Amino acid sequence: MKIIAIIFSILLFFSHVSNALSISSGETAPPFTLSSSEGKTLSLSSYKGKVTVIIFWRTDQKRSLLALQDAQNILGNLKGKDVSVISVIGEKETMDEAKKILADNSMDFPLLIDSDRQMYGDYGIRVFPTTMVIDKEGLLVDSIPSRPASYRLKLNGYIRKALGEIDEAGLDSLLHPQKEVTDGDMLEATRLYNLSLKFVDMRMYDQAIESAANSIKAKQADKALTAFDRALELTPESHDAQTGRGSALLMKGDVDSAIKILDKAALANPYPQKTYYELGKAYEIRGDKDKAVEMYK
Structure with a gap:
């Protein structure tokens, strides 16, 4: 069963991030050092002091592309703020295809290759795409398994929380607005x-x-x-x-x-x-x- 597109969705894939990941919100994100498609070596420590969005994705999924496009749009509205996006794939064989997808969509995210799946294992990735937001101190703010219809709202909210623009109550209000039946x-x-x-x-x-x-x-x-x-x-x-x-x-x-x-x-x-x-x-x-x-x- 391969999803060509996901348009309809109402809830998060799992009720809590710990169901999908090896780490929970507020915990330190595991360190990593990976090679990029450009031959550079990048580590999580390279992004300390910035809000870091990590997207684990696959080249054969439409919903992965949609998540990348959403992140690109959000990033465009955050110019001048300390936010970076990293994309990660697990198969070196798909690197050229992944580079083409990013280029065709005018995305300049670093593309990291986790060919031995060490980072996948450390982070407990089970669903693609999975998006993780890490704050300036290297702590996991939250994650988004798959790509629900609320993806952009959640990602924007998690980034704003990581930037200190809203607190937990503000995030909860943003993600779960209470609507009275009139x-x-x-x-x-x-x-x-x-x-x-x-x-x-x-x-x-x-x-x-x-x-x-x-x-x-x-x-x-x-x-x-x-x-x-x-x-x-x-x-x-x-x-x-x-x-x-x-x-x-x-x-x-x-x-x-x-x-x-x-x-x-x-x-x-x-x-x-x-x-x-x-x-x-x-x-x-x-x-x-x-x-x-x-x-x-």
């Missing part, structure tokens, strides 16, 4: 629900599924579930509707039923990126992290 929210959710049913009646299935998906975004799982069920009554083999129904079931806490229908959707869907992501969340909730990793890859 009468307007309920009216919008009801409108989306009614609209999805109307689209089903008109046999406009794509529009119906989109409206039902928006009900999930509005945290209205019951309404979304009803809408997806109506769509599936008329188009039982719709993998998009099956995936949506699985998402709604997962939101309601029915993990086993969600996995069952998501498995079915994954088999039927020629582009199952979203389906596998939802399966990953389901297995993560169930506590089967090995299976979750398999789905997220």
